[in-house]
Amino acid sequence: MSMWWMLLVPILAQAETVATDEKVVGVFYYSPIFGHVHQSAVRISPSLTTIQCSHPVKVIESSKVSAGPEWAYVQVADHRGFVLREFLAENRPDCFQGKYPKFFDAFNLDLSDLYYWGRLGDQYIQGETRVK
Amino acid sequence: MKWLLITMIYFSGAQAQTEKLQEEKELEVVDFSSIKKVLQQDGLDEAAKKKETEVKILKRVQVKVEAQRYLYPTESELFGFVSEYWLVKNAQLLSWDFEKPDYGLERNFGATMESLGFYQKRYKILLVNTPSLVRTALPGDGEVILLLSVPFIRSLDLSKLEISLILLEDYVRLEQGYFKKAVSTEKLAKLAGTNFQGGKPDVGLVEELLRNYSRQVNERGYNFQQQFEVTKKMDAFLKSNPELWNAYYRLIGKIDKFVKSNTQYKDYVKLYPSPEMQLKWLSPEEKVH
Numbered sequence: 001m002s003m004w005w006m007l008l009v010p011i012l013a014q015a016e017t018v019a020t021d022e023k024v025v026g027v028f029y030y031s032p033i034f035g036h037v038h039q040s041a042v043r044i045s046p047s048l049t050t051i052q053c054s055h056p057v058k059v060i061e062s063s064k065v066s067a068g069p070e071w072a073y074v075q076v077a078d079h080r081g082f083v084l085r086e087f088l089a090e091n092r093p094d095c096f097q098g099k100y101p102k103f104f105d106a107f108n109l110d111l112s113d114l115y116y117w118g119r120l121g122d123q124y125i126q127g128e129t130r131v132k
Numbered sequence: 133m134k135w136l137l138i139t140m141i142y143f144s145g146a147q148a149q150t151e152k153l154q155e156e157k158e159l160e161v162v163d164f165s166s167i168k169k170v171l172q173q174d175g176l177d178e179a180a181k182k183k184e185t186e187v188k189i190l191k192r193v194q195v196k197v198e199a200q201r202y203l204y205p206t207e208s209e210l211f212g213f214v215s216e217y218w219l220v221k222n223a224q225l226l227s228w229d230f231e232k233p234d235y236g237l238e239r240n241f242g243a244t245m246e247s248l249g250f251y252q253k254r255y256k257i258l259l260v261n262t263p264s265l266v267r268t269a270l271p272g273d274g275e276v277i278l279l280l281s282v283p284f285i286r287s288l289d290l291s292k293l294e295i296s297l298i299l300l301e302d303y304v305r306l307e308q309g310y311f312k313k314a315v316s317t318e319k320l321a322k323l324a325g326t327n328f329q330g331g332k333p334d335v336g337l338v339e340e341l342l343r344n345y346s347r348q349v350n351e352r353g354y355n356f357q358q359q360f361e362v363t364k365k366m367d368a369f370l371k372s373n374p375e376l377w378n379a380y381y382r383l384i385g386k387i388d389k390f391v392k393s394n395t396q397y398k399d400y401v402k403l404y405p406s407p408e409m410q411l412k413w414l415s416p417e418e419k420v421h
Binding site for chain 2: 033043044096099100101102103106107113116117119120123124125126127128129130131132
């Protein structure tokens with residue numbers, strides 16, 4: 001009867017596994033002009049937050065989350081969600097808004113513009129024919 | 133009291149004068165000519181000169197970088213920017229933010245292009261959920277943005293190959309340069325790639341282009357001559373592949389019948405004149421005469 005605490009050992013061990021079974025793969029940079037961190041790994045899924053080109057994105061590997069080959073499970077500020085892998089660059093990309101800041105700022109894009117511009121990138125079917 | 137103040141001012145002034153003299157004395161004690169030799173021997177003089185040159189270069193770079201912040205994008209970059217901005221501004225009308233059916237276009241369109249010898253070509257396909265815009269191609273920066281209506285695809289029950297051929301025809305039409313020519317403005321030619329430092333950028337340049345895009349896509353379309361040239365180009369590209377050529381010919385026939393019988397698409401022939409003529413231009417009998 002005095003050994004009741006032994007029952008807690010497997011639970012505590014499991015809790016530790018869950019907590020450590022997650023790692024940061026690396027910090028990447030978002031490459032399209034605008035984009036969204038999605039709630040789920042689906043192109044039309046709701047947006048958690050809008051990000052713009054060159055924004056650092058922490059890619060996380062977790063046994064609890066299955067993102068599939070097309071998507072990356074990421075953390076941006078306090079948000080954890082999904083972005084398409086093809087939009088992540090290892091090095092800081094050459095962004096339009098960074099290259100032409102004064103021109104770009106002159107448009108004073110509103111929230112609706114930012115939202116739709118972010119959605120646009122996810123809605124394209126993109127491709128490039130191979131080299132001969 | 134008055135005398136006391138005068139005396140205090142006199143003494144404080146005298147003290148300051150004394151300090152200045154001491155500094156001057158210190159400066160006199162330093163023999164610069166002898167130090168100069170030491171500096172030269174240590175190479176410090178050389179280092180100072182090098183540093184001065186570096187600073188000059190850095191300042192020049194800084195000025196250049198600052199000037200670059202005030203550049204207008206190049207023409208190609210402007211087209212890429214305006215095409216996307218137009219899609220953003222017309223998002224609700226075009227209704228492109230929806231769950232799309234999987235037509236396997238990623239594989240099929242690329243494969244069709246490659247089978248016809250279009251290598252290293254970048255494209256973006258955007259399916260729209262409206263019958264009001266059937267098809268169009270917009271210029272991107274080093275790529276092509278192809279728009280196609282899902283209700284149109286469904287109404288005609290188009291196969292994957294037929295979808296790819298429509299996209300290819302739009303690709304060829306854009307490559308012919310008709311779109312850019314139709315929407316271009318004097319401001320674009322004048323301002324693209326130039327600098328506006330000391331002023332504000334002319335946003336009217338983009339506003340004008342956006343209006344021209346809408347006019348070209350929704351009202352103006354293409355003329356008979358342009359359509360003839362596009363059809364002949366397609367004919368030449370597909371000639372080597374009878375399967376593709378026949379599929380293209382059947383597709384045009386299908387569109388011809390459909391737009392003639394469906395009032396919802398009555399404007400199609402105004403924008404793309406005309407499937408009936410395209411059939412004539414393609415038909416082998418026409419070639420013989």
